[in-house]
Amino acid sequence: MKKLALIAIFGMLTLGASFLVLKAQNQPTTSPDTSIKPKPAIVAPAATKTAPVEAEKSMHQVVKEKFIEGGAGFMGIIALTMIVGLAISIERIIYLSLSTTNTDKLLTKMEKALAENGIEGAKEVCRDTRGPVASIFYQGLERHSEGLDMVEKSILSYGSVQMGLLEKGLTWISLMIATAPMLGFLGTVIGMVQAFDSIQKAGEISPTLVAAGIKVALLTTVFGLIVAMILQVLYNYCLSKIDSITNDMENGSISFMDILIRYNMSKK
Numbered sequence: 001m002k003k004l005a006l007i008a009i010f011g012m013l014t015l016g017a018s019f020l021v022l023k024a025q026n027q028p029t030t031s032p033d034t035s036i037k038p039k040p041a042i043v044a045p046a047a048t049k050t051a052p053v054e055a056e057k058s059m060h061q062v063v064k065e066k067f068i069e070g071g072a073g074f075m076g077i078i079a080l081t082m083i084v085g086l087a088i089s090i091e092r093i094i095y096l097s098l099s100t101t102n103t104d105k106l107l108t109k110m111e112k113a114l115a116e117n118g119i120e121g122a123k124e125v126c127r128d129t130r131g132p133v134a135s136i137f138y139q140g141l142e143r144h145s146e147g148l149d150m151v152e153k154s155i156l157s158y159g160s161v162q163m164g165l166l167e168k169g170l171t172w173i174s175l176m177i178a179t180a181p182m183l184g185f186l187g188t189v190i191g192m193v194q195a196f197d198s199i200q201k202a203g204e205i206s207p208t209l210v211a212a213g214i215k216v217a218l219l220t221t222v223f224g225l226i227v228a229m230i231l232q233v234l235y236n237y238c239l240s241k242i243d244s245i246t247n248d249m250e251n252g253s254i255s256f257m258d259i260l261i262r263y264n265m266s267k268k
Helices: 002-030 032-036 040-055 059-069 072-099 103-127 132-142 148-166 170-202 207-267
Strands: none
Touching (some): 072 207, 103 132, 103 207, 132 148
């Protein structure tokens, strides 16, 4: 699990590095325009050729341009929250997917092993099966010699431990969900303050003077909300997987106790 988590985090950090590289590649494109403009013979053909290219921009290019226009400060922090949130979400999704067990199939195998090889055979089946359900069953079988009451207590106590492992990291995802739009709103407020500072320095209200600050302000809010929505979907998916695994643990534990009761009665 730790290796998978490291792979996911490395992938997200690579994504963040690509954003910074794209920003570095696109920033210099604005400066050469000043040197080309004094040459009318070169500017005219360039304008006619760039028009169809802009009309065919892909979604990736549009997002990249808007991300750069939003400014490196807040947009970089918002991108960092997305990278961290995605890394944790991917690690949780992989962990929860590997923790999913076919409980009915496991119970059938375990009951058959009990009938043929006893408690040790059932333990072997649990050891060969991954997931929290098999781990809980194994802990119950370990206490079988102490009585069914101890088996039940062991299942309850170890079940709470497994629940903690399933919910590990979800608080960080929820933190990123709350942080991303708050950073976007903070960028919006700062952008509006900068716009009004420009008006104050110029001494007049001009649409072109205010548009730049307002545009940056709104872009930070848009990207913050997008990050929050993406992480919210992944967070809810993790919660649904945890609920499904929890139901399997509870239903499987009841069936497990019934199997042990029948096994004990058959031995008398």
